[in-house]
Amino acid sequence: xSHRKQLYLLFGAAVLMAAAAGxxxxxxxxxxxxxxxxxxxxRGWLELPxxxxxxMVIVTAGLLAALPLTRVGGVAALVYLAGFLWLxxxxxxxxxxxxxxMLASTGQHLMQPVTMSxxxxxxxxxxxxxxxxxxxxxxxxxxxxxxxxxxxxFDRAAPQYRLGFMLAGLFALGAAAVxxxxxxxHLHEKRxxxxxxxxxxxxxxxxxLFGARKQIFLTFGPWVLIKVYGMEAASIAGLLMAxxxxxxxxxxxxxxxxxxxxxxxxxxxxxxxxxxxxxxYGYALPLAGGDAELARIxxxxxxxxxxxLFALGASRAVYLSRIALTREELTSTLGLGVSINxxxxxxxxxxxxxxxAGFGYERVxxxxxxxxxxxxxxxxxxxxxxxRAVEPAPTEV
Numbered sequence: 001x002s003h004r005k006q007l008y009l010l011f012g013a014a015v016l017m018a019a020a021a022g023x024x025x026x027x028x029x030x031x032x033x034x035x036x037x038x039x040x041x042x043r044g045w046l047e048l049p050x051x052x053x054x055x056m057v058i059v060t061a062g063l064l065a066a067l068p069l070t071r072v073g074g075v076a077a078l079v080y081l082a083g084f085l086w087l088x089x090x091x092x093x094x095x096x097x098x099x100x101x102m103l104a105s106t107g108q109h110l111m112q113p114v115t116m117s118x119x120x121x122x123x124x125x126x127x128x129x130x131x132x133x134x135x136x137x138x139x140x141x142x143x144x145x146x147x148x149x150x151x152x153x154f155d156r157a158a159p160q161y162r163l164g165f166m167l168a169g170l171f172a173l174g175a176a177a178v179x180x181x182x183x184x185x186h187l188h189e190k191r192x193x194x195x196x197x198x199x200x201x202x203x204x205x206x207x208x209l210f211g212a213r214k215q216i217f218l219t220f221g222p223w224v225l226i227k228v229y230g231m232e233a234a235s236i237a238g239l240l241m242a243x244x245x246x247x248x249x250x251x252x253x254x255x256x257x258x259x260x261x262x263x264x265x266x267x268x269x270x271x272x273x274x275x276x277x278x279x280x281y282g283y284a285l286p287l288a289g290g291d292a293e294l295a296r297i298x299x300x301x302x303x304x305x306x307x308x309l310f311a312l313g314a315s316r317a318v319y320l321s322r323i324a325l326t327r328e329e330l331t332s333t334l335g336l337g338v339s340i341n342x343x344x345x346x347x348x349x350x351x352x353x354x355x356x357a358g359f360g361y362e363r364v365x366x367x368x369x370x371x372x373x374x375x376x377x378x379x380x381x382x383x384x385x386x387x388r389a390v391e392p393a394p395t396e397v
Contacts, residue, residue: 006184007122010115013073013178014135015142017111020080020171022146022244024104026237027154027164029222034159035092040223040361044353047219047346049098053106054342060110061335069121069331070182073114077176080107084169088162107172109342113334114179116317121184121327126259128321132314133255140247143240146171150237159233195332202381203320203333204340206267209375210313211341212348213274216368217306219349224281224361225303229296239300243307254311263315263322264382270312271376275369277302277309282365319382 032038038046053060064072083104090096115135123131150164225231225239258266280287280302288294317334324330352364 003122006182009178009182010118010122010135011138013077013175013182014115014138015145016171016175016178017077017080017115018139018142019146020084020142020168020175021108022143022237022240023150023164023168023171024084024146025222026147026150026240027159027161027233029226030159030233030236031091031161033226035097035161036094039357040220040227041353041357043223044219044349044351044356046098046101047215047349049102050105051215051342051345051349053102054109055339055346056106057109057113057342058336058339060106061113061332064110068184069114069117070179070184073111073118073179073182074176076107076110076114077172077179078107079110080104081169081172081176083107084165084172088165088169091161091165109338112338113331116314116334117327117331118182118184120317120321120330128318129255129258129314130252131255132317133252133258133311136251136255136311136314137248140244140251142171143244143247147237147241147244151234151241154234154237195329195336197329197333199323199325200320200333202378203316203323203337205378206316206319206375206382207337207341208344209371209378210316211344212371213368213375214310214341215345215348216278216352216364216371217310220352220356220361220364221281221303221306224299224365225296228361229292229299231296231300239303240307243304246304246308247311250308251311255314258315258318262384263319264379264384266312266315267319267379267382268376270309270315271372271374271379274306274309274372274375277306278365278369278372281306282362282369 029043032043032046036042061072064075067075083100083102083106086100086103087097091100116132119131119135120128146168149167154160154164222236225236254266280298284295284298284302285292288298316337320333320337321330324333352367355367356364
């Protein structure tokens with residue numbers, strides 16, 4: 001099968017997986033609030049089991065190291081499907097919901113290094129950012145599809161959560177079929193199960209910081225909108241859909257900008273812009289002069305803007321691809337990066353939830369703004385796009 005056909009299949013799988021995630025992201029926080037009446041502190045602690053599969057990606061990916069990378073994608077999508085089906089059938093029982101959530105999370109996190117690695121494998125050295133931007137645009141189209149369905153058909157008075165989870169599972173099943181149909185010979189080499197090199201130290205640090213940044217958005221961004229501003233699942237879906245519509249333009253542009261200006265410039269810009277977005281989340285009410293409706297609009301705009309900034313995070317993968325010694329090392333290190341960023345993803349929500357409970361949600365986002373400044377500072381250490389690191393002695397596990 002030709003290179004172009006493989007690329008189109010990757011785009012199709014990206015659409016379907018993003019549609020599944022779009023449905024889930026639109027309804028899951030409201031499902032937790034409506035079904036279990038969770039507080040912000042409890043919601044923060046729930047991230048520990050939800051993010052544990054992300055930390056274990058390097059183990060699950062290692063167990064599948066003998067499989068071609070596209071087959072790993074198919075397995076990941078099937079695991080994602082199993083989690084959604086379990087949520088649909090038994091999700092109203094708290095213990096079963098946690099187990100199903102972890103199963104779906106395992107599939108979703110295992111997919112992350114697969115999609116990025118296949119995209120980079122189907123790109124030329126000079127257009128890696130552009131290729132990742134293209135995949136991001138198709139993922140955005142999938143997000144529009146998933147969130148749009150929730151926004152259009154979900155009953156605001158009596159949300160059909162079971163139907164939503166089944167719909168997400170159906171999209172995941174389609175993605176699995178596409179991945180199993182793909183065949184890219186040069187991705188059939190056996191990958192190292194776990195590889196650690198000093199060469200990639202800065203990448204590891206960037207992933208660690210991204211884990212904290214990511215979790216503030218995923219957990220407490222929507223929680224502010226739900227608990228402080230009373231927004232329902234359909235409205236959250238509408239915001240995600242709006243962000244996705246903008247993303248159809250911004251993600252390809254972000255990829256082009258990475259190739260044009262280099263990863264360092266984009267990562268620093270991401271940190272600086274995120275600083276203002278975090279302050280907007282936390283202090284929308286005083287910024288709006290106490291006008292609750294205007295504050296809701298400001299917080300919603302921050303949520304959309306926060307979502308859009310994730311496109312700049314592709315700079316980390318492009319930076320890694322620039323310094324990786326082999327394609328197999330790139331895939332393994334991307335998987336390790338997912339595990340590293342989940343070291344903090346598992347713990348930050350619990351700390352932030354306690355901070356919310358003790359001092360108010362404003363302090364959560366003030367701390368996130370300080371973190372964003374730190375991200376910008378560390379990102380400034382990334383070498384310029386034409387620089388090449390000197391190869392140190394490897395440490396392989």
